Amino acid sequence: MALRKIAQIGHPVLRTPSREVSLEELRSDAFQRLLDDLVDTMRDANGAGIAAPQVYEPVRACVIEVKSNPRYPYKPDVPLTILVNPVLELRGEERFDNYEGCLSVPGFRGVVSRATEVRLTALDRDGNAIDRVVRGLTAGTFQHEIDHLDGVLYVDRVTDPRTFTTWTEFERHHQAAFVERAKALVARFGS
Ligand code: NI
Numbered sequence: 201m202a203l204r205k206i207a208q209i210g211h212p213v214l215r216t217p218s219r220e221v222s223l224e225e226l227r228s229d230a231f232q233r234l235l236d237d238l239v240d241t242m243r244d245a246n247g248a249g250i251a252a253p254q255v256y257e258p259v260r261a262c263v264i265e266v267k268s269n270p271r272y273p274y275k276p277d278v279p280l281t282i283l284v285n286p287v288l289e290l291r292g293e294e295r296f297d298n299y300e301g302c303l304s305v306p307g308f309r310g311v312v313s314r315a316t317e318v319r320l321t322a323l324d325r326d327g328n329a330i331d332r333v334v335r336g337l338t339a340g341t342f343q344h345e346i347d348h349l350d351g352v353l354y355v356d357r358v359t360d361p362r363t364f365t366t367w368t369e370f371e372r373h374h375q376a377a378f379v380e381r382a383k384a385l386v387a388r389f390g391s
Contacts, residue, residue: 204238310365
């Protein structure tokens with residue numbers, strides 16, 4: 201197990217669009233090690249996901265997993281998903297207000313408008329094609345992680361800066377109402 205240092209907001213690597221990964225690079229030991237390290241680093245930090253530029257590697261790869269997450273107790277479980285060269289297509293007009301946090305923006309959360317349904321195409325760690333539709337709260341998690349690969353942080357997408365809150369004040373003042381909305385989404389989509 202190897203943990204990588206997590207880049208913090210202000211570091212230019214988080215603002216650099218990441219480059220695509222070739223099949224040859226994907227199959228290299230160094231790249232497979234990076235994927236393992238992303239998983240270890242995400243789990244150690246209790247993240248719901250982490251993207252390669254967050255560990256100072258500007259390549260198009262990210263990992264997502266939710267398993268009774270203490271940072272996001274209301275999030276439905278998502279099995280470990282490793283995405284290389286992912287592309288998202290927003291489907292439909294429906295959006296929902298998602299309270300997001302980020303391991304690269306410690307201590308804060310804010311409300312971001314996310315599509316409730318996206319089509320995801322990507323490669324898995326073996327180079328096999330992934331093509332699926334992701335819905336509900338989980339669609340927000342995928343949009344957040346893939347934004348990182350374009351140098352976009354959730355704070356860029358917070359339309360009302362007055363929604364910024366520390367984690368403690370989120371729990372005190374905003375969590376209950378948000379969890380109700382989140383539960384309604386999860387009830388509709390099962391994710
Ligand atoms: Ni993030």
